[in-house]
Amino acid sequence: MTRMSAFVLSVLIAAAPLAAANAQDRGQRGDRDRLETSREPRRISEAEAQGIARSRARGARFVGSLGMRGSSYVFRFEGEDGQIIDIAVDSRG
Numbered sequence: 001m002t003r004m005s006a007f008v009l010s011v012l013i014a015a016a017p018l019a020a021a022n023a024q025d026r027g028q029r030g031d032r033d034r035l036e037t038s039r040e041p042r043r044i045s046e047a048e049a050q051g052i053a054r055s056r057a058r059g060a061r062f063v064g065s066l067g068m069r070g071s072s073y074v075f076r077f078e079g080e081d082g083q084i085i086d087i088a089v090d091s092r093g
Contacts, residue, residue: 041092049073049089056087 044052046065053075054062060077063084067074072088079085 043091044089046073049091050075052089053077053087056089057085060085 050062050065050073053073057075057077060079063076063078065073065075066086068091069088071092072090074086074088077085077087
């Protein structure tokens with residue numbers, strides 16, 4: 001056997017298991033990604049949550065965002081009578 005044919009044979013042997021391993025790896029990742037997205041509910045953005053909070057506040061003046069508290073966005077409003085109102089909107093929709 002010549003050096004060239006020995007080299008070609010060794011390259012072919014080395015490449016075959018790598019191609020199979022890559023194909024298996026892609027399949028397992030794809031399954032895991034599908035499972036994670038099906039388990040995890042869709043999260044809404046802070047802007048979407050603020051829109052929901054404004055609709056619940058019914059004309060109260062928006063003061064600011066208190067950020068995330070657990071899995072909810074919390075927004076502060078001031079009512080017409082000066083009362084402070086905190087409205088929580090679940091980030092999972």
